[in-house]
Amino acid sequence: MTCSKTDEAPNLPEILREKYDRLRQIITRAGDAAIGFSGGVDSTFLLKVCAEILGELGERLLAITIKSEVIPANEVNSAHDITETMGVRHIILKENVLELPGFVQNHPDRCYICKKAIFSQIKKRAELYGIRNCFDGGNIDDAADFRPGRVALNEIGIRSPLAEAGFLKSDIRVVSEALKLPTWDKPALACLASRFPYYTEITKDALKQVENAEAFLEKLGMYIFRVRHHGILARIELGEREKKILLKFDLCTKIVKHLKNLGYKYVSLDLEGYRTGSMNEVL
Structure with a gap:
């Protein structure tokens, strides 16, 4: 099978066209x-290009999304909508990450534990489909x-084609916009466990606190933000635009009231x- 030039991404700078x-x-x-x-942003772009090339082969392409306590439910639903739009087979697999040995203790190798379990499951399912x-x-x-x-991914043989092709995050956004992908300007995603300082126990209730707090900020029009969980204290990080929204619409009282209703005693x-x-700064 040969790879032909595509006009799907017009008017790209030469360096991006090469990538x-x-x-x-x-x-x-x-x-x-x-x-x-x-x-x-990244996986949607990758799926789009894979669909262009492998879509004609039908059974050769599979999107697999993990549903777990550390992934907001709306993200799983959004992922499914994207695969439907692209016409790609989609499987949602459940992973109870809080039951993984060592995960809830939240040591610096937490991401290794999680990624190894998740992608081992993805790899096994792919093999069942002959991929x-x-x-x-x-x-x-x-x-x-x-x-x-990333160490875990390397150990179990998961490839990162975007990195192999030399793509930076900014490159992916530019080409995604050219491809008219709805995710081109979507904020960076990170699992909810990343809101906890290392060595702070991760519990189901605390994850739900963070998820509900961030959903409320998004409802208020926030776009770039994080709610960091420090036990009874919620520490809110905002982008520059979001800081202006906070002050312009005097949202502090609303936010404090909502987060205290979720169980936080202090909101900063x-x-x-x-x-x-930012949670890696303790290392």
Whole structure:
């Protein structure tokens, strides 16, 4: 099977066109793919390109989404909607991550424990469908952060075609916009467990607290934010736009009232603002 040029992503800068064509070649050579699909920016872009190349083969492409306590329910539903729009087979698998040995204790290897269990399950399901290649949406920027989960993926043979093709996160957004993908400007996703400082026990009730708190902020029009869980204290990180919304519409009282109703005793605003991986700063 040969990989032909595509006009699906018009008017790309030459360097992005080269990366895009390289990605298509990687997927073409693979011949099949089971994608760990979250419905975020990266995995949606990867699924789109895989669907273009492998879609004609029908049974050679599979999107697999994990449903667990650390993934907001609306994200699972959104992932399913995307696969339906693309016409890609989609399977939702349940993983009780709180039952994984060592997970709730929340040591720095938590992500390793979780990723190994999740992608081992994805790989086994792919094998049942006769699919040899398992992909995740990792990109070049992921190497700059503390990501023990990537070690687990390497150990069990999960490939990251976006990283292999040289894609940065910013590249993925640019090409996703050219492809008219609805996720091109979607905020970065991270599981709810990332809201807890290391060595703080992760419980089902606390995860629900965080999920409900963040859902409320989103309802208020927030886009870039995190609610970090410190026991009885909720520490809110906001993007620059969100800080302005907070002040313009005097939302502090509403937010404090809602989060206290969820069980928090104190609600604080982090003056440093939103930043990815802020819980890794203790390492």
